[in-house]
Amino acid sequence: MSGMTIGTLAAAGGVGVETVRYYQRRGLLAEPARAGGVRRYDTEDARRLRFIRTAQAAGFTLDQIAELLDLDARDDRSRARELARERIAALDARIEELTVARDALTRLARECGKGGTGPCPIIAAFDQP
Numbered sequence: 001m002s003g004m005t006i007g008t009l010a011a012a013g014g015v016g017v018e019t020v021r022y023y024q025r026r027g028l029l030a031e032p033a034r035a036g037g038v039r040r041y042d043t044e045d046a047r048r049l050r051f052i053r054t055a056q057a058a059g060f061t062l063d064q065i066a067e068l069l070d071l072d073a074r075d076d077r078s079r080a081r082e083l084a085r086e087r088i089a090a091l092d093a094r095i096e097e098l099t100v101a102r103d104a105l106t107r108l109a110r111e112c113g114k115g116g117t118g119p120c121p122i123i124a125a126f127d128q129p
Contacts, residue, residue, distance in 0.1 A: 009041040013049035020049070026062055028052055028069065059087055 010017045023029040029048060032039045048069070055065045064083055071080045104125075111121040119127075 004041040006039060009045055012046045013053055023052060028066055
């Protein structure tokens with residue numbers, strides 16, 4: 001895919017045109033020179049856009065993604081590993097938090113299912129200061 005318009009690039013990356021422009025303003029994507037009045041993007045731009053989207057899906061911030069792109073250019077694997085380990089630790093903490101919430105909701109749903117008088121345990125749990 002060579003000579004893509006910004007719309008074609010955006011569609012290939014599963015984002016909107018404004019997202020591509022935002023990434024360009026942030027310095028994550030290059031803004032090619034105009035050729036015949038239109039900017040043309042190539043497969044490397046599409047690859048970089050996919051990388052950004054995949055890294056975001058893994059939970060990296062745009063600042064961290066910029067650093068990863070820079071590390072790739074410098075072949076600095078030790079810092080890339082460090083960033084990955086930090087992200088893994090954050091994910092582990094979030095998983096623990098979600099597990100606690102799931103267990104609490106499971107318990108409340110079980111109590112609610114028993115019936116009885118008084119307020120529903122689920123609603124009562126969320127109605128506390």
